[in-house]
Amino acid sequence: MMKISRELKTGLVALLVIVLFIWGFNYLKGFNLFNGPSNTYFTKYANVQGLNTASVVTVNGYTIGKIIEISFDQDTKDPGSLLVEFSIDKPFSFSKNSIAKIYSASLMGGKSLAIVPSFVGKPAMPGDFLKGEIESDIFSSVGEKLNPLQAKLEKVIVHADSLLMNINSILDMPSRKHIKSTLASMDVTMAHLQRVTENAEMLVVENRGTLKTSMDNVEHLTENFSQFSDSLAQVNVVALSKKINTTLENLNAITQGIEKGQGTVGKLVKNPAVYDNLEKATNELAALLEDVKLHPKRYVSISVFGKKEKEYVAPIKK
Numbered sequence: 001m002m003k004i005s006r007e008l009k010t011g012l013v014a015l016l017v018i019v020l021f022i023w024g025f026n027y028l029k030g031f032n033l034f035n036g037p038s039n040t041y042f043t044k045y046a047n048v049q050g051l052n053t054a055s056v057v058t059v060n061g062y063t064i065g066k067i068i069e070i071s072f073d074q075d076t077k078d079p080g081s082l083l084v085e086f087s088i089d090k091p092f093s094f095s096k097n098s099i100a101k102i103y104s105a106s107l108m109g110g111k112s113l114a115i116v117p118s119f120v121g122k123p124a125m126p127g128d129f130l131k132g133e134i135e136s137d138i139f140s141s142v143g144e145k146l147n148p149l150q151a152k153l154e155k156v157i158v159h160a161d162s163l164l165m166n167i168n169s170i171l172d173m174p175s176r177k178h179i180k181s182t183l184a185s186m187d188v189t190m191a192h193l194q195r196v197t198e199n200a201e202m203l204v205v206e207n208r209g210t211l212k213t214s215m216d217n218v219e220h221l222t223e224n225f226s227q228f229s230d231s232l233a234q235v236n237v238v239a240l241s242k243k244i245n246t247t248l249e250n251l252n253a254i255t256q257g258i259e260k261g262q263g264t265v266g267k268l269v270k271n272p273a274v275y276d277n278l279e280k281a282t283n284e285l286a287a288l289l290e291d292v293k294l295h296p297k298r299y300v301s302i303s304v305f306g307k308k309e310k311e312y313v314a315p316i317k318k
Contacts, residue, residue: 064090
């Protein structure tokens with residue numbers, strides 16, 4: 001059996017340590033020497049949001065690579081931007097229209113790079129640039145929504161402070177005393193209102209029987225009115241209407257006859273001679289009655305011993 005010297009053992013251990021160091025260093029940089037060569041791609045951001053070389057590259061949540069290097073872009077057209085180089089170790093094909101999006105891998109704030117693949121267009125080749133985007137996490141979204149709310153809240157607080165100052169300036173000592181007296185008056189009013197309510201309740205309780213009788217009478221009256229309505233509904237409205245129309249037509253005919261001078265009333269209204277004769281007869285009758293009243297002996301004569309009858313003298317016309 002061949003004996004291995006101490007120097008050889010030391011050399012083998014040192015070589016193994018060097019190999020492990022090189023493998024570990026390249027693995028941390030994103031290269032896996034045992035998986036063969038990897039494909040590297042580039043993207044650019046104004047802010048990497050905490051992305052570092054320990055972050056992984058995923059597609060649909062599946063890890064396919066790592067971040068190799070993050071450095072400032074030397075392009076003078078876009079100074080200050082950060083150039084991100086990442087590797088893809090798994091066999092995966094996508095087009096140049098794909099997007100490299102930074103997202104929060106956990107609630108602890110760790111960031112990862114996700115490839116949002118697109119299969120439309122030319123395939124992406126190692127060394128190509130992908131469009132970079134940043135996905136808003138829950139805290140960023142909440143912050144973006146709370147910032148306008150915070151500004152509005154500050155304005156409301158300023159207005160509320162001004163309002164309170166104005167109220168304090170208005171509510172001086174006399175005004176406060178007036179408010180206190182008003183509140184005291186309101187308490188007295190509420191007490192009176194409570195007593196009135198209690199009295200009304202007692203009145204209702206005491207007159208419950210009378211109220212019940214009144215309600216019964218109202219109900220009876222309602223029933224009678226309902227019966228009257230039913231009876232009225234049974235009246236032949238059409239026949240009644242015809243009779244009313246006939247009566248109105250007869251009355252209209254009589255009125256027209258009077259206007260034309262027909263009949264006694266018409267002649268009396270339209271014939272002046274009739275009116276004049278009637279007026280003349282009325283005047284003569286009035287004169288006769290007046291003469292009878294003034295000279296009754298001319299018209300009533302009682303002869304006991306056979307006196308002669310006086311001659312009639314006509315009354316003087318007035």
